[in-house]
Amino acid sequence: MSTATVSHHSVKHSHDSTPVLSLVDITKRFPGVVALNKVNFDVRAGEVHALLGENGAGKSTLMKVLAGKHQPNGGQIILDGQEKSFENPKQAKKSGIVLIHQEQSLVPEMTVAENIYLGSLPLKWGNRVDWKKLHGDSSEILERLKCTFTSREMVSNLSIAKKQMVEIARALVFTPKVVVFDEPTASLTDHEKPVLYDIIQNLQEQGVGIVYISHRMDEIFHLSQRISVLRDGEYNGTLNTADTNEDEVTKLMIGRSLELDHSSKPRDFKENMLELRNLTVNGVFEDVSFNVRKGEIVGMYGLVGAGRSEVAETIFGLRTPSAGEILLDGKVASIRSSHDAVVEGIALVPEDRKDQGLILGMNCRDNMTLAGLGTVSSMGFMQTGAERVVYDKYQSAMKIKTPSWRQKVGNLSGGNQQKIVIGKWLHTHPKLLILDEPTRGIDVGSKAEIHALIKELACTGYAVLVISSEMPEVLGVSNRIIAMYDGKVTAEFDGDSVSEDELVQAITGMVKPSPSAAVTG
Template sequence: MTEQTPALRLEGIVKTFPGVRALDNVSFSVMPGEVHALMGENGAGKSTLMKVLGGIYQPEEGRIVVGEESVVMTSPLEAKSKGIVFIHQELSLAEELSVAENIYLGELPRKRFGLVDWDRLYAQTDEILQKLKVGFDARTRVGDLSIANQQMVEIARALTVDAKAVIFDEPTASLTDAEKVVLFDVIADLQSHGVGIIYISHRMEEIFKITDRISVLRDGQYRGTLTTAETNEDEVTQLMIGRKLDLRRNVSHHELGGVAIEVRNLSCGDLFHDVSFKVRRGEVVGFYGLVGAGRTEIAETLFGLREPSAGTILLDGEETVIHSPIDAIAKGISLVPEDRKGQGLVLGMNCRDNMTLPQIDDLKAGPFVAEGSEIAIFDQYRDRLDIRTPGWKQQVGNLSGGNQQKIVIGKWLSMHPNVLIVDEPTRGIDVGSKSEIHNLIRELAAQGYAVIVISSEMPEVLHVSDRIVAMYSGRIMCTFTSEEVTEDNLIQAISGITTDTAA
């Protein structure tokens, strides 16, 4: 491989923004037929480097070489014309158009007089979809597809061009296990045709399963390249964050308080049934299960986003009814949603305004908002949560994923809740920021908060939870303490194999 010409290489790339040197003399290359992981914490420079490659940003120094040709990328279309294809984590599809129109957007096959050749369009698209083994066809409206299937449409775009290199940015974030297998088969097929793959992911198990080499960025600088087969998670993590992580199981060292929230026989249509549990002050209760198990729906019901069809909710021992999020907030329940960008933040708004948004009416001095009070709240939680931002005026959309998540958590902590629900707290966040969020959850419990954590990652629920509620098909199968839970009995429970309550 070393004697080959790289499919793609970036040499000495420098990119600066006001007050920030985002990329500092970064070099990176991918060989034909290689899967090369690009790793680093949120904010390390991965996205900026890829935007330089895609022509969205122009570097102050350095050059891009495709094969043996030095090129200047001025737009994503030019990058695609050079054989550089991006599969983005954030979907960029036109929901009202068909799958075929989305895949060939801007490049629709034409007949005489410029008319679209629909027969050829649909035939070409269906041929690509067959390779991906999906359950929809070229004519399907994209807006009618699940998020996972929309991700597969994004991936299908990569198969329409003679690609030299394909960049996958967190491609499995929305995929089921079966769809991941198909994706990995597609990547293997691209490899076999000599296409270089740049694979950006925070999921270590995927990195070690499919990649050949791993390059690491930290603080905008290149930190080294490792051969995947010759390294391990500890070495990669240390290169990424400059320290070792504490990945031990949770062991609480504080006294638990009274029951903050209790749910008795709660149901919500066909989403979940006869759910009962308690969470005490100072306790973290993790909810774990497969997609569709009903975990998020329970959280949404407790927060007033869904109306229960049966059952009772008690706060501090008193029965209560929650009709809306306004009710939930007033009663001391806060929800950090699964989709922080779509549901938790206003990306075009600054950090201060995002953090104080739910309590804006309480911060008014007459008809105006008391800016000093807003800034004081932001400063307090920026320091408390170690939010890394140049200041409150920074747009939230410019922050790393980990710092965005801290803004959402800070927003709800500033409301002084009794119960904090955190849904998928570290989705799309690097290992270093994950560790910080986990430590924060444990610290909040130690301060007396009752915390519910919903997660699809087994190591996460094992690491942060005092008790783990295992769900299957809308029902609670088992509740385990941190001492008695094992990976085996947890997997059995979420697979519906056992109905015995362990605790």
């Protein structure tokens, strides 16, 4: 086997080859589906053991069994040589198992400190909360995490990335034996990721076993010592990280190699569908000008806070511009709300699919038709037959994996949730499709399917605007790339000829890109 080209973390060896935790023949069934079938997994003290698999492979379900959120139908949990059975997460935490959730489980109406110590608030005489100790201890943890917010801030006022840091802070309250990180960097900035890596190294040095779930291969090869793969709810093998590479791991996950096919990009562009002229929202971004043609994919690339999502929200009517114009099909558009945008033929697949794209407690069919209720209702009444036709069409076309349309969307994997969001907007037959971080938190197989779908949509005439923080994604799907830094467009590039160095320079404000790289729309 060839060695991975990605650099490895400095802590590469566990303290002991004896597992601190073993999961043996774990089986978990839900109505209509076997989520886990006799899965085996272990983690050693001081080790980072990566757990990989496509969305729906069973990774999160296995960890929820471990953390007491689900009770297995069969198998054993062995911790420090003793068999354990957890009826709830509190029991698992007391035994030293901490799960840092992919789906944030914070209470928005409480302060940061109250969330960190939720369930274990420090008390004083009279069974009253010791507020001084609570905020003092919380501040110490936040300082270790190099957080820029205080313990007294309300969680509801924090960004997604800051909320994720509060989730991590919760784990440090306990003296854990095993910590499970489920997609911990999905919402972290590039500045916050090294802090997380330092925390993981510190936990390793204390002999804590780390289970690390992520779709980001660079993180997996940077942090882990071993990699185990689940596929369709079954164990599919374990590899030593130092002895493998991304291609081998991908094959183990999905049964094939993945190559980003640049030649399949759309090439037949027509007139402008969207044109922005000096669009400005005071204090957020200014003088943003670019165009997207029918049949073209334009990528927007930049660091977190560059203003990319805010530009998309303004096009979609969620923000009111201070100056500038939005032209659709060559005509100035007056978009005062998201309803106006939909009427104009604009669709926005948002960055946060759980909070902004779906109603998690509703079933798949009802989510799929949410954006186009007028097409599946008559005289104010829903036509269930028409809803099923719409759902069946996009479920088949997008290969959405679910036991039934009755399944709650909240129970689906991230990749299948994202496909439902995209299907929901395709049902409105938009002219302009905006996708904000379309593959965040999605496995490599689903990511390839969504990339192929984006190209196919453009080839059929859609104008597509893709916002992404992943350079390979932007380079792989875009005909042109708009680079943003600090609320301004710094450069425009041909997606086939731009180099990674030119892109990095353009989004960091360090050096102006060479004029030869820039193109006009």
